Amino acid sequence: MPDSIVAVVLAGGTGTRLYPASRSDRPKQFLSFGGDQSLLAETVERAGFADEVYxxxxxxxxxxxxEHAPSAAVLTEPEPKDTGPALAYAAHRVREQVGDCTLVCLPSDHHVEGDFAETMTDAAAVAAETDSLVTVGVEPTxxxxxxxxxxxxxxxxxxxxxxxxPVEKFTEKPDQGAAMRYRHHGYYWNAGMFAWTPDAFLREAADTELAPLVEAMDDGEPERGFDAVDPVSVDYAVMEATENAALVPATFEWDDLGAWDAIERVLDADEDGNVVLGDALTVDAENTVVATDGHVSVVGVDDLVVASYGDRTLVVPKRQAQRVREVVAELEADDLF
Structure with a gap:
C-alpha cells in the first residue's frame, strides 16, 4: 500500500457563474469571498495534511x-478540456515524478469548514486498501x-x-422532486473530491473515451493525447462508467460556491436577510445579495443578486442566479468575457 499522499488541486477553471467577479483572466479561485486568502490559497493550506501538493x-x-500558492508544485496541462483529461494528465505526471502514492484530488474554489484532513486521509486509505476510485460524499442539507x-x-x-x-449509481443534477427523494433515501452530494492511486485511475480511464490520452501519455506525447480527446468531466468519463467506485462520507461542511446565491450560505445576513460582500448600503431591501469591489447602494428591492466589479455590473433575481452562465455565453461569443 502506498505510504505517501499527494494532493492535486484543480485550478484551471473560470467559475463563470460568479461573473463579474470572476472573469477569464481572473477566475474565482484567485478571489476571496469573505476570507483573508483566496480560495486557492485556502485550498492549498487545507491540503497541508498531504506529503506533497500539486x-x-x-x-x-x-x-x-x-503567487497564491508558493508552497505548491505547479503542473500545466496542454489545454483545458474539463476534469477528465486534467485528472488523467495529473495522475500520469505525478506517478512519473513521485512514484507509488495515493492521490487526493481537490477543486480549488469550494468552501469548506470542519475536519477536512480526517476525511481526506480516510478516503486516501480506502482508495489504497481497496484499489478503488473513491469519491467523497457530502450529506445533503x-x-x-x-x-x-x-x-x-x-x-x-x-x-x-x-x-x-460501494457506489451504486451516480446521478446528474435532478429536478426539485427528485432532489427531495434523493435526500430522503440517503443519497449524497457529489462534491467533486476524489482519492485513488495513479495506477487504479489510469487503469479505469484506459477503458473509457480517455483511452487515447492515456496511451499517448504512456508514449510521452501528452499534446497528441489532448488533441485526440474531447472535453469531458471525470464524473461522466470515468466515475459513472467504472464498477470500482466507493464513497467515503465527509465530516465537514461544504459548499461549491457555484453561483451568487451561495454567498448567503457562507456569510452572515443582516436583520433584513441581506448578505453584503464589500462596501454596500441597503435601504428598505430584503433577502438580497450584494457583492462589489467598489460601492453599491440598493433601495427598495428584495430577493436580488447585485454584483458589481470593475466596469461590470450584474443584476439577477436570486432564484435565477444559475442563469448567469447565459450572460457569460453571450459575452464569450463576442470575446468580451
Missing part, C-alpha cells in the same frame, strides 16, 4: 497560481438541484476498519 492549471494562469448525487450501497469496512460504501 496545483494543476492552464499555462496562462501558472504565474497567478505561484437541502434538496439542491444544482449538484450531482451519489447513491451508496451497503456499508463495508476495509481490513484496517475504515468505513466506506
Amino acid at each position: 496545483v494543476l492549471t492552464r499555462p496562462d494562469l501558472a504565474d497567478q497560481v505561484r 437541502r434538496p439542491e438541484t444544482g449538484y450531482g448525487y451519489v447513491k451508496p450501497g451497503d456499508e463495508r469496512q476495509t481490513d484496517a476498519g475504515r468505513t466506506y460504501y
Whole structure:
C-alpha cells in the first residue's frame, strides 16, 4: 500500500457563474469571498495534511497560481478540456515524478469548514486498501438541484476498519422532486473530491473515451493525447462508467460556491436577510445579495443578486442566479468575457 499522499488541486477553471467577479483572466479561485486568502490559497493550506501538493492549471494562469500558492508544485496541462483529461494528465505526471502514492484530488474554489484532513486521509486509505476510485460524499442539507448525487450501497469496512460504501449509481443534477427523494433515501452530494492511486485511475480511464490520452501519455506525447480527446468531466468519463467506485462520507461542511446565491450560505445576513460582500448600503431591501469591489447602494428591492466589479455590473433575481452562465455565453461569443 502506498505510504505517501499527494494532493492535486484543480485550478484551471473560470467559475463563470460568479461573473463579474470572476472573469477569464481572473477566475474565482484567485478571489476571496469573505476570507483573508483566496480560495486557492485556502485550498492549498487545507491540503497541508498531504506529503506533497500539486496545483494543476492552464499555462496562462501558472504565474497567478505561484503567487497564491508558493508552497505548491505547479503542473500545466496542454489545454483545458474539463476534469477528465486534467485528472488523467495529473495522475500520469505525478506517478512519473513521485512514484507509488495515493492521490487526493481537490477543486480549488469550494468552501469548506470542519475536519477536512480526517476525511481526506480516510478516503486516501480506502482508495489504497481497496484499489478503488473513491469519491467523497457530502450529506445533503437541502434538496439542491444544482449538484450531482451519489447513491451508496451497503456499508463495508476495509481490513484496517475504515468505513466506506460501494457506489451504486451516480446521478446528474435532478429536478426539485427528485432532489427531495434523493435526500430522503440517503443519497449524497457529489462534491467533486476524489482519492485513488495513479495506477487504479489510469487503469479505469484506459477503458473509457480517455483511452487515447492515456496511451499517448504512456508514449510521452501528452499534446497528441489532448488533441485526440474531447472535453469531458471525470464524473461522466470515468466515475459513472467504472464498477470500482466507493464513497467515503465527509465530516465537514461544504459548499461549491457555484453561483451568487451561495454567498448567503457562507456569510452572515443582516436583520433584513441581506448578505453584503464589500462596501454596500441597503435601504428598505430584503433577502438580497450584494457583492462589489467598489460601492453599491440598493433601495427598495428584495430577493436580488447585485454584483458589481470593475466596469461590470450584474443584476439577477436570486432564484435565477444559475442563469448567469447565459450572460457569460453571450459575452464569450463576442470575446468580451
